[in-house]
Amino acid sequence: MERLWTDCRFAQVNQHPAPVGLLLHGNRSRIKAQVALPMPCNGIQKHARQEPLQCDRTSATIQPDDPKNPSTMNRCQLSLLLITALSMTVGAVWADTHGSTLIERPAVGPGMNAYYYDADPEHWKTIFERAGREVFDRRFEIVNALNITPGMRIADVGAGTGLYTMLFARAVGPAGRVYAVDISERFVEAIEARSAEYHVENVVPIVNHQRAVTLPPESVDLVFLADTYHHFEYPISMLASIHEALVPDGVLILIDFRRIPGISDSWILGHVRAGREQVIKEVEAAGFQYQGEPVKLRRNYCLRFSKLQ
Numbered sequence: 001m002e003r004l005w006t007d008c009r010f011a012q013v014n015q016h017p018a019p020v021g022l023l024l025h026g027n028r029s030r031i032k033a034q035v036a037l038p039m040p041c042n043g044i045q046k047h048a049r050q051e052p053l054q055c056d057r058t059s060a061t062i063q064p065d066d067p068k069n070p071s072t073m074n075r076c077q078l079s080l081l082l083i084t085a086l087s088m089t090v091g092a093v094w095a096d097t098h099g100s101t102l103i104e105r106p107a108v109g110p111g112m113n114a115y116y117y118d119a120d121p122e123h124w125k126t127i128f129e130r131a132g133r134e135v136f137d138r139r140f141e142i143v144n145a146l147n148i149t150p151g152m153r154i155a156d157v158g159a160g161t162g163l164y165t166m167l168f169a170r171a172v173g174p175a176g177r178v179y180a181v182d183i184s185e186r187f188v189e190a191i192e193a194r195s196a197e198y199h200v201e202n203v204v205p206i207v208n209h210q211r212a213v214t215l216p217p218e219s220v221d222l223v224f225l226a227d228t229y230h231h232f233e234y235p236i237s238m239l240a241s242i243h244e245a246l247v248p249d250g251v252l253i254l255i256d257f258r259r260i261p262g263i264s265d266s267w268i269l270g271h272v273r274a275g276r277e278q279v280i281k282e283v284e285a286a287g288f289q290y291q292g293e294p295v296k297l298r299r300n301y302c303l304r305f306s307k308l309q
Ligand SMILES: C[S@@+](CC[C@H](N)C(=O)[O-])C[C@H]1O[C@@H](n2cnc3c(N)ncnc32)[C@H](O)[C@@H]1O
Pocket: 113, 116, 128, 135, 157, 158, 159, 160, 161, 162, 163, 164, 181, 182, 183, 184, 187, 208, 209, 210, 211, 212, 225, 226, 227, 228, 231, 232, 233, 238
């Protein structure tokens, strides 16, 4: 079975989030993080502490005042230099990947997803695929409302244990594709095993990272998010990446919990970052148009968006 993996550069970015608020200007060629280390480095002398640094902003090259005496960097200066190098490298990777000039602040803490990375899929199946969970109880109605046709390419982003992946695989038929995308390798492996067990051959498992779906541009007709949007640590980046992965006029379906202060229970108020109206605003700001609710849910809502150019 075909299996796609995230570039390890991205995994590094995910494990060590880029510094908040770092602004990068210009295109890639101008933000190369090439820091020239004066050699030899092992000659750091403490008496050089007072020496001012000059920073050439365009090349990010840091030089001591006296280039003839490069070994006079102190530890503090070296630390500054290394931090700068690290920040710019991470930033450069980010900008390279996303063509963006702004590093996004996390919308939720990493604790939101920490337990999924090492998840036991069998355990989570008893939670995600249990009677009483609205998106489980009404799964057939939801899938029917999406007008899926044979041959479609669907990305089930935040696929979890594969509840919807399997239903989509049947709906798109052998000519279609379902990308089961999740940050949790354990979940993705379980979906792969589940597909093999049921001889499902049109599912492509993908381990992505917190900032992107890692799908090729214009490769899918529909992106589906069930109870996943509020788990996005970087929703702006994820939406940009989803937008890029969709074909022109592609569809985004977003199911999430209703969050109404004073009405929703305390678990939802504490766990879910944004309510329906705020979510619509965020998704529209990412280049989508809200097109209504294909199915009316009670505890959740189901939103349909189409991609704008
Ligand atoms: C509440 S579960 C929902 C699982 C499945 N959609 C369902 O309804 O049964 C949220 C899922 O989103 C995944 N997730 C969180 N952030 C993600 C991201 N940025 N990209 C892809 N998956 C993500 C988690 O690993 C988890 O499997």
